[in-house]
């Protein structure tokens with residue numbers, strides 16, 4: 001499973017990239033707004049750090065305006081992926097961009113039929129939002145399973161990018177189901193390598209090592 005970081009924070013992206021396991025980045029308008037920075041400048045900075053897919057989201061809601069907004073974003077770097085909402089206009093924009101070999105990420109996917117249509121429109125990525133479904137008492141993971149089955153049934157190439165990940169268990173379940181990618185907040189990426197038994201075991205190993213008997217010195221009397 002590929003691992004993207006879901007943030008527009010440069011320090012978080014640098015730290016995750018330094019771990020050597022980062023495959024890409026997703027941003028959204030809320031994450032950019034939280035940073036209080038210029039959108040284009042920040043996307044340039046991110047693309048200087050990460051060579052894998054970097055999603056930049058349009059805020060237009062109608063096809064022509066989406067395309068107009070997307071084209072300059074594609075100039076930022078070859079690894080920019082245009083993020084579009086899973087609406088009818090987003091679907092049409094997805095088709096227009098796919099026909100020009102521009103990669104897209106169809107976001108805000110909450111039901112399997114949205115995922116079916118965006119795959120037919122040539123989306124590179126579809127982003128089902130697990131956590132936001134869980135928040136409503138629905139099973140977000142069931143959506144991932146449904147999309148996996150549909151894509152496998154028909155051989156669609158669109159990659160399932162599990163989004164709105166809230167905790168490590170989401171990631172375990174996504175990996176078991178076979179999501180292609182998960183986009184994960186930095187806090188959860190850090191949690192992925194944590195286990196109290198690892199910390200306790202390491203502490204014990206180091207303590208035992210420090211207290212070991214000094215080896216007998218050859219030739220000592």
Ligand code: E4P
Nearest residue numbers: 006026027028132163164165
């Ligand atoms: C994905 O591309 C979105 O940016 C993100 O995963 C949304 O997560 P949230 O529901 O925690 O805001």
